[in-house]
Amino acid sequence: MNRLRNILDFTISSLMRRKGRNIALIVVYTFVVFILASVIFFTEALRREATTILRDAPEIVVQRVIAGRHDLIPLRYIDKIKAIPGVRSVKGRLWGYYFDPLSGSNYTLIVVDPRNSLSGVNHGDIKEGTIIIGSGISRSRIVHEGDTMPFRSFDGIPLYLKVKDVLSSESAIIAADVILISEKDYKKLSGIPSGYCTDLVISVANTKEIPTIARKITEVLPDTRPIVRDEILRTYDSVLNWRSGIILMIFWGALAAFIIFAWDRATGLSAEEKREIGILKAIGWETSDVIMMKFWEGIVISLTSFLTGMILAYLHVFFSSYSLFKPVLLGWSVLYPEFRLTPFIDTYQIATLLFLVVIPYTVATIVPSWRAATVDPDSVMK
Amino acid sequence: MIRLREIRKVFNSGRPSEFTALRGISIDVELKKVTVLKGPSGSGKTTLLSIIGCMARPTSGRIWFEEREITSLPERFLTEIRRKTFGFVFQQFNLIKGISVIENVMLPSYPCGEDIREIRKKALELIQFFNLSGKESSKIEWLSGGEQQRAAIARALINDPSIIIADEPTAHLDTKLSLEFMGFMKMLKEREKTIIIASHDPIVYESDIVDNVLNMRDGIVITGDL
Numbered sequence: 303m304n305r306l307r308n309i310l311d312f313t314i315s316s317l318m319r320r321k322g323r324n325i326a327l328i329v330v331y332t333f334v335v336f337i338l339a340s341v342i343f344f345t346e347a348l349r350r351e352a353t354t355i356l357r358d359a360p361e362i363v364v365q366r367v368i369a370g371r372h373d374l375i376p377l378r379y380i381d382k383i384k385a386i387p388g389v390r391s392v393k394g395r396l397w398g399y400y401f402d403p404l405s406g407s408n409y410t411l412i413v414v415d416p417r418n419s420l421s422g423v424n425h426g427d428i429k430e431g432t433i434i435i436g437s438g439i440s441r442s443r444i445v446h447e448g449d450t451m452p453f454r455s456f457d458g459i460p461l462y463l464k465v466k467d468v469l470s471s472e473s474a475i476i477a478a479d480v481i482l483i484s485e486k487d488y489k490k491l492s493g494i495p496s497g498y499c500t501d502l503v504i505s506v507a508n509t510k511e512i513p514t515i516a517r518k519i520t521e522v523l524p525d526t527r528p529i530v531r532d533e534i535l536r537t538y539d540s541v542l543n544w545r546s547g548i549i550l551m552i553f554w555g556a557l558a559a560f561i562i563f564a565w566d567r568a569t570g571l572s573a574e575e576k577r578e579i580g581i582l583k584a585i586g587w588e589t590s591d592v593i594m595m596k597f598w599e600g601i602v603i604s605l606t607s608f609l610t611g612m613i614l615a616y617l618h619v620f621f622s623s624y625s626l627f628k629p630v631l632l633g634w635s636v637l638y639p640e641f642r643l644t645p646f647i648d649t650y651q652i653a654t655l656l657f658l659v660v661i662p663y664t665v666a667t668i669v670p671s672w673r674a675a676t677v678d679p680d681s682v683m684k
Numbered sequence: 685m686i687r688l689r690e691i692r693k694v695f696n697s698g699r700p701s702e703f704t705a706l707r708g709i710s711i712d713v714e715l716k717k718v719t720v721l722k723g724p725s726g727s728g729k730t731t732l733l734s735i736i737g738c739m740a741r742p743t744s745g746r747i748w749f750e751e752r753e754i755t756s757l758p759e760r761f762l763t764e765i766r767r768k769t770f771g772f773v774f775q776q777f778n779l780i781k782g783i784s785v786i787e788n789v790m791l792p793s794y795p796c797g798e799d800i801r802e803i804r805k806k807a808l809e810l811i812q813f814f815n816l817s818g819k820e821s822s823k824i825e826w827l828s829g830g831e832q833q834r835a836a837i838a839r840a841l842i843n844d845p846s847i848i849i850a851d852e853p854t855a856h857l858d859t860k861l862s863l864e865f866m867g868f869m870k871m872l873k874e875r876e877k878t879i880i881i882a883s884h885d886p887i888v889y890e891s892d893i894v895d896n897v898l899n900m901r902d903g904i905v906i907t908g909d910l
Contacts, residue, residue, distance in 0.1 A: 305797035584774070
């Protein structure tokens with residue numbers, strides 16, 4: 303135990319004498335860990351956020367497809383789908399987009415089902431002439447509860463709707479650009495003919511039957527496309543998973559930087575360091591003592607950088623609104639959601655990162671020292 | 685007694701640059717005495733010193749330390765013998781730059797597993813003994829040549845070895861400092877340490893404290909006792 307402590311003691315004073323070099327090393331290393339950990343924290347939190355929201359999404363959504371594009375679906379399809387065994391309920395949904403030239407952005411209009419609620423607010427009583435808007439719209443148009451917002455309907459007639467409420471920012475990831483509207487107002491605005499809706503929402507009695515029901519829907523109604531919730535989840539997963547997509551590119555980039563950095567370290571044992579190893583051996587240090595010293599040296603540098611990088615990444619993602627990634631990773635939306643991700647750390651991913659950066663660096667430190675430490679100690683006599 | 689029999693050392697064996705440094709040396713080194721290996725550069729003094737000090741292995745031949753044959757011992761045991769039995773003073777001092785005098789002195793003790801406070805106490809005593817008091821926290825490179833030499837001797841003594849090995853210890857010292865060094869060797873001899881020095885400096889091999897001079901040339905010992 304004393305031996306270990308004494309060697310660790312020397313390691314620290316040995317690190318202190320190359321202060322400038324080691325601080326530079328820690329800064330670069332910390333930066334690489336910071337980027338990698340930020341990517342991991344950010345995407346994992348985003349993925350979880352999306353998964354949590356989608357948990358309440360409908361099991362199957364049926365869209366009509368004409369010429370390969372999503373089109374309005376006739377309400378008479380509801381009965382045909384209801385006839386499929388295993389289907390519990392079928393409801394039509396009305397929603398669409400509205401371009402606001404004043405703010406230069408697209409809003410998502412949703413006709414609220416009185417039995418549904420978004421972010422815990424009961425929207426059952428959205429009366430004709432009133433709307434509930436997302437926090438992004440409220441911010442960009444500077445409109446608040448009680449204000450009136452002007453719209454222009456499909457046939458050019460102005461429509462004035464009163465803001466009844468603003469959605470809480472907790473649901474901003476999906477609802478920043480949302481307007482909840484009554485069915486009558488939506489039809490006035492969009493010109494959707496009666497007997498049609500945007501898509502159909504289907505709930506099933508047994509979730510195991512979802513693929514079968516989806517297949518049967520395409521058989522009964524060949525011009526439709528069923529979208530299964532699990533598929534959406536899978537899409538989110540592959541887009542936001544840290545092992546895929548744009549994230550993977552950033553990840554590999556940072557990892558490549560780290561490999562170059564570690565390689566440089568591994569091959570860069572200076573003549574001075576080699577001489578010191580020779581001296582230590584000559585005065586009675588064993589090869590294992592030298593390796594232990596270099597191991598501690600690697601651990602001190604890599605763990606310091608790892609922990610600092612992790613803490614900085616945590617603060618960056620969860621407390622400074624992931625400012626570095628925001629424009630790249632939050633998509634094409636004009637109204638960026640203003641929301642804080644719920645702090646979440648996946649131990650498996652942290653362990654992977656630890657394995658990817660701390661261990662290779664420590665090995666990169668030990669190997670050249672081990673090679674130098676196996677030379678005869680009499681080299682210092684020459 | 686340290687007994688060396690038919691010691692040969694060949695460097696770069698089998699290569700065009702093969703070089704025989706020692707050609708079958710057989711000597712006895714008496715314990716608690718001062719022995720000097722004298723000879724010109726390239727005579728094999730340093731190589732012989734390295735082999736006696738368990739820093740290198742002979743290509744052939746055997747070495748007995750008292751009654752123990754040490755030539756065939758594995759590396760780990762050789763390191764242990766080197767650490768506990770020998771204290772080294774090198775020609776270039778071989779102190780580690782950037783750390784303090786006291787840390788340099790303590791360095792050979794770290795792997796012994798002794799308590800750090802005990803090591804520090806011993807190191808301070810040695811620093812005091814070698815007139816370096818007040819400089820224990822100074823960085824080693826701030827010391828003069830003579831002071832560095834004394835720090836190197838202090839480091840050689842930290843594990844209280846029974847044998848001191850010094851390789852050309854006065855090569856970088858002026859006459860006054862060389863005499864001072866021999867004064868320290870005298871003190872160590874009085875403490876019953878065995879001292880083996882490789883040198884071609886008359887201040888060393890003509891010193892009163894020297895008991896035995898081995899003349900070396902071309903890898904062999906050409907004369908015995910003085």
